[in-house]
Amino acid sequence: MSYEENIRKVVPYVAGEQPKDKTIIKLNTNENPYPPSPAVQRAMKELSENKEFPDTRLYPDMDAAPLVDALAKKYGRNTDEIYVGVGSDDVLSMCFLTFFNSDKPVLFPDITYSFYDVWADLYRIPYKKVPLDDDLSIRKEDYLGENAKANGGVIFPNPNAPTGILMPVSDIEEIIAANSGSIVIIDEAYIDFGGESVMPLIDKYDNLIVVQTFSKSRAMAGMRIGFAVSNAKLIKYLRDVKFSFNSYTMNLPSIVCGAEAVKDDEYFREITGRIIKTRDNFEKELRRLGFSFRDSGSNFVFCTHPRMSGKEIFTKLRDRNIYVRWWDRDRIRGYLRITIGTDEQMENVVKALEEIL
Numbered sequence: 311m312s313y314e315e316n317i318r319k320v321v322p323y324v325a326g327e328q329p330k331d332k333t334i335i336k337l338n339t340n341e342n343p344y345p346p347s348p349a350v351q352r353a354m355k356e357l358s359e360n361k362e363f364p365d366t367r368l369y370p371d372m373d374a375a376p377l378v379d380a381l382a383k384k385y386g387r388n389t390d391e392i393y394v395g396v397g398s399d400d401v402l403s404m405c406f407l408t409f410f411n412s413d414k415p416v417l418f419p420d421i422t423y424s425f426y427d428v429w430a431d432l433y434r435i436p437y438k439k440v441p442l443d444d445d446l447s448i449r450k451e452d453y454l455g456e457n458a459k460a461n462g463g464v465i466f467p468n469p470n471a472p473t474g475i476l477m478p479v480s481d482i483e484e485i486i487a488a489n490s491g492s493i494v495i496i497d498e499a500y501i502d503f504g505g506e507s508v509m510p511l512i513d514k515y516d517n518l519i520v521v522q523t524f525s526k527s528r529a530m531a532g533m534r535i536g537f538a539v540s541n542a543k544l545i546k547y548l549r550d551v552k553f554s555f556n557s558y559t560m561n562l563p564s565i566v567c568g569a570e571a572v573k574d575d576e577y578f579r580e581i582t583g584r585i586i587k588t589r590d591n592f593e594k595e596l597r598r599l600g601f602s603f604r605d606s607g608s609n610f611v612f613c614t615h616p617r618m619s620g621k622e623i624f625t626k627l628r629d630r631n632i633y634v635r636w637w638d639r640d641r642i643r644g645y646l647r648i649t650i651g652t653d654e655q656m657e658n659v660v661k662a663l664e665e666i667l
Contacts, residue, residue, distance in 0.1 A: 398536030412462030
């Protein structure tokens with residue numbers, strides 16, 4: 311017998327390309343085009359200039375108390391209802407490991423964040439991909455009735471990725487209520503760009519977990535900060551698994567800077583509002599050029615053109631040093647996901663598309 315028979319093999323998640331050339335207009339990973347809050351920049355400066363702090367001899371606060379306290383105050387929760395991790399990917403991974411521990415399949419859309427099936431395969435969790443409808447929307451009916459009785463959990467983003475389509479809170483509440491015997495995780499990575507969070511439903515349903523990230527709306531993808539909000543009981547279960555996995559996941563600069571970002575609500579609203587305005591203007595230009603798409607609730611647009619394939623547009627944009635995202639997958643092969651950058655960047659994209667089409 312070969313030792314390879316005992317190796318855990320999975321097909322890894324494939325992230326968007328990270329080019330080194332800074333002249334490239336990089337619109338392929340949904341990063342924020344603006345810098346983080348000035349409060350974050352001041353905190354980083356103070357950290358770098360203070361010779362005594364941080365003291366890297368010591369482990370960071372394993373409870374990440376300054377960050378948890380700031381989040382609890384921001385969202386009107388108790389600190390024992392907040393869990394933080396190294397980006398929402400880390401938080402979601404721990405959620406899979408903690409809450410999806412059944413012989414029944416976990417349900418999530420067939421076209422969604424492609425890390426879900428990677429984690430399910432990694433942790434040997436059975437799962438079922440539920441097809442989106444012909445309009446690429448999540449159908450609430452697919453998570454109700456008999457399907458609600460026969461699953462080991464439910465997870466999906468709102469708005470969904472890569473489609474950017476928002477589901478009404480009322481529809482999500484129906485799903486949560488119907489799946490009272492399972493944990494329902496709503497991944498709100500993009501909720502700050504025009505959507506309504508289901509976080510208030512935590513007080514009504516004890517099976518709901520809401521996950522958000524600092525990578526998009528708070529312009530801190532490089533800091534790797536994510537968090538979950540739920541009732542104290544579920545957060546304790548999550549923390550127990552986390553502390554059995556790695557007690558010191560968050561570094562001190564992320565804790566300090568993350569707390570400062572949460573406190574600066576004015577700047578947060580300013581940059582998200584600017585991105586929403588740019589997105590709305592860009593959608594008007596795409597319609598003028600003949601693209602089809604659903605209105606986006608995120609910081610990207612998922613669009614297709616009737617006269618040219620997604621791959622061809624993707625390639626021709628890349629030739630012009632504009633990087634967007636394209637997947638060679640059934641049902642979405644004709645689509646591009648274009649992150650919303652600055653006004654100037656989006657004007658350059660429009661000019662390039664005019665040349666290409």
